[in-house]
Amino acid sequence: MSDGRFHEIVLPEGTSDEVDRVRRQDRLPEFVGLERDAEAILDATQIAIIGTGSVGANIALHSARLQVGAIYVADFAAFKPASLLTQPIGPSALGQKKASYIGRRCKHLSPKTKVFAWDRQFADLDSLELEQVDVVFVAGDNLPVVIDVSQRCRELGKPLLKASVEGSSLVAQVDFYSNALEASPCPVCSFTQGDWDSLNGSVTFSCHGGVNGNESDPNPKLHTRPTMSIAPLCSTAANLALFQFLRDRLGLGQPVRDTAVEFCAFTHRSVVSPLKRNPRCPCDHQPWELKSVSRRLPDCTFADLGRFALGDGVETNCLSFECPAWSYAERAWCSAGHAQQMGTFFRSSQRLGQCSLCGGPLACPKVYTQQIVAAETLGDNLRRPLQALGITDANRILVRQAQRTVLLREANRGVEEGGRS
Amino acid sequence: MSHRIKKRPVVPPGGLKALETMPLAAEQQAFFDRITASMSGPQFWCARKSSEARDVMALDQITARMHVQYFDVRQDIKLVIRLETPVACMPAGQQEIVIREEAILGISYLPEDLRQPQPGYKFVQILEPFDVWHPNVGMQPAPFGQPLCLGPRLPAGIRLKELILLSYGALTMQTVQMDEYDAAGVMNWPAAGYWQQNVHPIPLSRASFLDTVDLDQKEHAHGDNVEGK
Numbered sequence: 001m002s003d004g005r006f007h008e009i010v011l012p013e014g015t016s017d018e019v020d021r022v023r024r025q026d027r028l029p030e031f032v033g034l035e036r037d038a039e040a041i042l043d044a045t046q047i048a049i050i051g052t053g054s055v056g057a058n059i060a061l062h063s064a065r066l067q068v069g070a071i072y073v074a075d076f077a078a079f080k081p082a083s084l085l086t087q088p089i090g091p092s093a094l095g096q097k098k099a100s101y102i103g104r105r106c107k108h109l110s111p112k113t114k115v116f117a118w119d120r121q122f123a124d125l126d127s128l129e130l131e132q133v134d135v136v137f138v139a140g141d142n143l144p145v146v147i148d149v150s151q152r153c154r155e156l157g158k159p160l161l162k163a164s165v166e167g168s169s170l171v172a173q174v175d176f177y178s179n180a181l182e183a184s185p186c187p188v189c190s191f192t193q194g195d196w197d198s199l200n201g202s203v204t205f206s207c208h209g210g211v212n213g214n215e216s217d218p219n220p221k222l223h224t225r226p227t228m229s230i231a232p233l234c235s236t237a238a239n240l241a242l243f244q245f246l247r248d249r250l251g252l253g254q255p256v257r258d259t260a261v262e263f264c265a266f267t268h269r270s271v272v273s274p275l276k277r278n279p280r281c282p283c284d285h286q287p288w289e290l291k292s293v294s295r296r297l298p299d300c301t302f303a304d305l306g307r308f309a310l311g312d313g314v315e316t317n318c319l320s321f322e323c324p325a326w327s328y329a330e331r332a333w334c335s336a337g338h339a340q341q342m343g344t345f346f347r348s349s350q351r352l353g354q355c356s357l358c359g360g361p362l363a364c365p366k367v368y369t370q371q372i373v374a375a376e377t378l379g380d381n382l383r384r385p386l387q388a389l390g391i392t393d394a395n396r397i398l399v400r401q402a403q404r405t406v407l408l409r410e411a412n413r414g415v416e417e418g419g420r421s
Numbered sequence: 422m423s424h425r426i427k428k429r430p431v432v433p434p435g436g437l438k439a440l441e442t443m444p445l446a447a448e449q450q451a452f453f454d455r456i457t458a459s460m461s462g463p464q465f466w467c468a469r470k471s472s473e474a475r476d477v478m479a480l481d482q483i484t485a486r487m488h489v490q491y492f493d494v495r496q497d498i499k500l501v502i503r504l505e506t507p508v509a510c511m512p513a514g515q516q517e518i519v520i521r522e523e524a525i526l527g528i529s530y531l532p533e534d535l536r537q538p539q540p541g542y543k544f545v546q547i548l549e550p551f552d553v554w555h556p557n558v559g560m561q562p563a564p565f566g567q568p569l570c571l572g573p574r575l576p577a578g579i580r581l582k583e584l585i586l587l588s589y590g591a592l593t594m595q596t597v598q599m600d601e602y603d604a605a606g607v608m609n610w611p612a613a614g615y616w617q618q619n620v621h622p623i624p625l626s627r628a629s630f631l632d633t634v635d636l637d638q639k640e641h642a643h644g645d646n647v648e649g650k
Contacts, residue, residue: 147536188536200576205540207559207570207606220540282535282578284463320461320496365546365566367527372496374461403463 004126006116051140058238170265511554
């Protein structure tokens with residue numbers, strides 16, 4: 001689980017023999033206007049649910065009853081006594097990790113569905129773990145996670161359904177983001193000042209990461225107030241989300257992508273409205289293109305990767321490159337102040353060698369490192385293998401040109417057991 | 422470090438609030454045009470980098486306290502400034518504080534900083550002087566740069582000019598967090614303990630960022646002539 005990958009939920013042999021014989025088609029209606037093969041579509045559909053609380057858990061369990069192809073659930077929290085008030089669990093669940101618990105229940109309901117769980121912070125989940133899914137649901141009041149999920153879905157071009165409730169007004173809302181184009185909206189597009197204030201007030205950090213020089217360990221503390229709601233409202237939001245999902249996957253009725261549907265239990269009215277792109281949104285709306293490279297990435301040059309990503313005719317001097325977890329240092333200094341040309345990549349915890357003049361350790365202050373490196377900065381290093389530039393271990397590279405971003409990864413990445421290939 | 426002092430700048434009537442609308446002088450405009458000519462990245466990021474670059478050059482124009490030494494907005498934002506400010510240092514092997522008169526700060530800003538709150542130590546490193554002795558400055562050996570913590574949390578999309586002002590407030594100890602048992606913690610426990618026992622020099626300066634009183638006194642003390650920029 002420390003490698004940032006979902007872990008598969010597997011039941012012991014013989015625990016589900018009777019359930020195995022249950023067939024979705026015994027209950028699935030012939031929807032009005034259905035022109036697609038619902039059985040085949042649902043069998044092939046893979047969904048991810050980020051946040052398995054009051055709303056997300058219901059989404060997961062209903063998805064299992066639909067016997068979809070695969071369910072991925074993610075949540076870092078564990079059930080507390082107050083969870084009994086709104087979440088579809090019993091007392092035996094208290095203290096257990098939400099994602100794994102709901103994952104096991106999904107697996108019991110639908111043994112033929114592949115189920116995977118992630119019990120840690122969403123930020124620690126490998127960014128390509130959502131590549132296999134067809135649609136992502138996010139359900140929760142954790143704004144930092146909503147933003148993170150939103151950005152990842154945009155990058156991967158994954159449709160995103162965001163389900164939320166407002167308890168005091170008995171409102172359930174589902175926003176469906178297509179993430180198909182640069183002009184498509186995202187959840188952050190509709191953030192109000194209240195949302196930003198809530199976001200900024202929701203987390204504090206200790207000095208732990210700064211003291212240890214390990215910025216990847218900022219140890220954030222969340223201060224979100226629990227969502228004040230009732231169980232039927234949370235179920236309503238989950239059900240609305242699944243209706244939108246089914247209509248989209250099975251082509252039922254009017255298109256639902258890039259719309260918001262809001263139901264109010266005071267008035268029993270639903271309102272459907274379009275979602276619009278906010279030109280001032282601080283998120284990157286450009287979907288990535290994903291390509292696989294048959295060679296080991298450290299054996300390739302940036303020039304090769306640029307041509308592979310964008311075609312042989314590409315002007316490599318206009319490109320920039322990013323290798324996650326690696327930074328580029330043009331120069332480094334020793335404690336005596338001697339500057340030395342480097343032109344090398346390094347990880348944050350790595351030393352850059354020794355000064356040729358005094359033998360002291362070399363380092364490059366963060367302000368002189370680059371995470372995204374322009375081709376003109378690399379210069380002749382464009383034609384040297386990544387390994388020769390210090391990148392000994394990388395399974396993905398981002399290549400950027402103007403408004404295009406291509407994610408290159410090694411071809412053997414993603415060929416997994418079972419339904420994840 | 423040299424004691425070059427800028428030509429006395431003119432603060433616009435609106436002060437810092439007028440940064441966005443005040444016209445840039447020829448020198449600052451030329452610098453701004455040069456660094457933004459090679460910007461790249463998504464449109465929202467380029468727009469933000471342009472706005473930040475303009476703010477920083479306007480700040481450079483209206484204050485004698487700050488001098489831009491390096492500014493790179495090609496990909497991420499990388500800024501190095503020289504700040505005229507007292508900085509408390511404890512040179513290696515010594516027991517007494519030495520107050521330096523200026524600091525070189527390195528500020529790094531990435532696109533993800535626009536959409537999520539960040540730890541207070543994320544942005545600013547003190548490149549010089551070395552051996553800064555301050556509860557909210559991490560101990561890193563030279564020349565890595567000592568991280569400066571500006572609070573338990575910095576809001577999403579904080580502006581560069583705010584980081585600069587917060588840095589000045591932190592280094593002059595006009596704002597300082599010395600309680601090592603506070604949930605946010607401190608970056609240097611021994612320094613926190615030292616300053617709790619030696620509060621009398623705090624703050625190191627009461628001058629506001631745009632003030633020139635302390636700069637005038639320094640100029641007088643060193644007998645330097647004012648140079649043109």
